[in-house]
Amino acid sequence: MPPLNLGDEMPNVAIVTNEGSMKMHEFMKDSWIILFSHPRDYTPVCTTELGRAANLAPEFKKRGVKMIALSCDDADSHNGWIKDVQSHANHVGDFPYPIIADDSREIAKSLGMIDPDESAGAGMPLTCRAVMIFGPDKRLKLSMLYPATTGRNFTEILRVVDSLQLTATKKVATPVDWKVGDKCMVVPSVKKEEEAGLFPKGVETLSVPSGKGYLRMTPMPE
Structure with a gap:
């Protein structure tokens, strides 16, 4: 096997x-x-x-x-x-x-x-x-x-579990060094017109030199 x-x-x-x-x-x-x-x-x-x-x-x-x-x-x-x-x-x-x-x-x-x-x-x-x-x-x-x-580092393993369980049910990803309570990133598959319905706490699109709006942050979903 x-x-x-x-x-x-x-x-x-x-x-x-x-x-x-x-x-x-x-x-x-x-x-x-x-x-x-x-x-x-x-x-x-x-x-x-x-x-x-x-x-x-x-x-x-x-x-x-x-x-x-x-x-x-x-x-x-x-x-x-x-x-x-x-x-x-x-x-x-x-x-x-x-x-x-x-x-x-x-x-x-x-x-x-x-x-x-x-x-x-x-x-x-x-x-x-x-x-x-x-x-x-x-x-x-x-x-x-x-x-x-x-x-x-079993504290890191615990952090990973928090990320896996959150992202299994919400359309978010967790950025570098993320921990519970921090902002999350909207996954690329979410369309702009879907943001308000999925993320009632709001979405912030970060500015980057390329002008591409792929860095979208939202408060951690509950």
Whole structure:
């Protein structure tokens, strides 16, 4: 199976997690999903990342987003390591998301999550730091790949979710460094005569040397 491209549906693969076994679509249901992989349990950068994700879990839940992690370790390893993750992150209570045990690498390979520069020895590759966000239709909306040496910014991932959810239902795009509450950009497919009906708060067309009116700003739609 080739790696997923934007718009592809997540395969309904069987998964084994530290919380039990299920099919991927059974876990996803009709929610927004973040699937993120890490190279190994009991490693430094991964510990900081999963701890940060655990502490941000209430923010993701507010947005109707479910999280699930993945690495090439087994379920027992995940359960043991979670205690370290929670201790380092000062996270208390139940761990808020499951971790897939992909010791065969089958899921990671099928999703393009393998890092060619990282190996567990004996020629066994490790997973990279991938982030995949799926919509309620189970189709891939965003994909990011990081090497093992670079930890992810989960605040940025939260910002991306805000943009994806807004632009999924409104005819806007979000400009560079956008965050909730900032102005948005009207998508080019919206005709001038449609602006008043779609954007009651008004549209400002920015002046550029070309004279083309493609930079149109509007307050964030509600």
